[in-house]
Amino acid sequence: MQKAILERKASAVRDLSEKLGRATTVIAFDYPGLTVEQFTKLRNQLREAGCDVTVYKNNISRRASVAAGYSDLAQTFVGAKALAISYDDVVAPAKIIFDFAKEYKVVTIGSGIVEGKVVGVETINELATLPSRETLLTMLAVGMLAPLRELAVGLDMISNPQE
Numbered sequence: 570m571q572k573a574i575l576e577r578k579a580s581a582v583r584d585l586s587e588k589l590g591r592a593t594t595v596i597a598f599d600y601p602g603l604t605v606e607q608f609t610k611l612r613n614q615l616r617e618a619g620c621d622v623t624v625y626k627n628n629i630s631r632r633a634s635v636a637a638g639y640s641d642l643a644q645t646f647v648g649a650k651a652l653a654i655s656y657d658d659v660v661a662p663a664k665i666i667f668d669f670a671k672e673y674k675v676v677t678i679g680s681g682i683v684e685g686k687v688v689g690v691e692t693i694n695e696l697a698t699l700p701s702r703e704t705l706l707t708m709l710a711v712g713m714l715a716p717l718r719e720l721a722v723g724l725d726m727i728s729n730p731q732e
Contacts (some may be wrong), residue, residue, distance in 0.1 A: 578629060585625060585633035588654055595682040596653040596662045596693060597630075597645050602675035611669050611676075618661040621654045641687040645679045659684060660696055667697030 589595060600608060612622045625633075627646040634642040653662040663681075670676040678690050699705070 581625065581629045582632045582636060585623075585629060586636040588621070589633060589637035589639060589682065592654045592656055592682060593684055594653075594655040594659050594662050595642075596666055597642070597650050597679040597681055598653065598666050598670075599648060599677045599679060600651055600675065601649055603673060607673060611666070614665050614669070615653050615662060618665060619655065619657055620662045620665070622651060623654070624649075624651045639682055639687050642680060642682060650679060660699060660702075663693050663697040667694060 600611075603611070615622045627648075627650065630646040630650065630652070631643040634640065634646070653666055655662045663678075663683075666676065666678055670678060678693050680687065680689050681693055682688070683692065683696060700708070
């Protein structure tokens with residue numbers, strides 16, 4: 570009986586460690602006082618964005634983070650913590666949890682992993698407040714077009730001198 574329990578725990582550590590290794594973003598957050606309905610609402614928002622949300626025992630989370638090479642993250646796992654894990658979108662989990670925490674003050678972001686680096690709450694909040702990808706691409710396009718526009722105006726002035 571005891572051996573089966575230990576094997577289940579070891580399997581959970583291996584699974585979580587593998588998930589942490591593959592993830593682009595992992596956000597550890599506190600959720601005390603959230604009702605089941607509220608947590609389900611958050612879980613659904615994260616799933617729609619392609620993120621996994623799981624709650625593990627702290628021992629399993631600590632061991633898995635150390636096994637995945639994120640020993641700095643291990644100290645985060647104190648109290649009730651949930652993990653939002655994204656394998657594709659770097660910003661989505663941070664944005665969703667940040668916005669959810671504004672609505673429900675009991676949700677607090679702990680720390681996380683962003684593209685292979687353990688980061689604190691400040692970095693996660695900066696990531697969450699970034700403009701959307703489309704907005705950033707528009708800003709980039711405008712920035713790239715401004716010099717071309719100025720060059721065109723300058724060339725036009727040279728080719729059509731006004732006296």
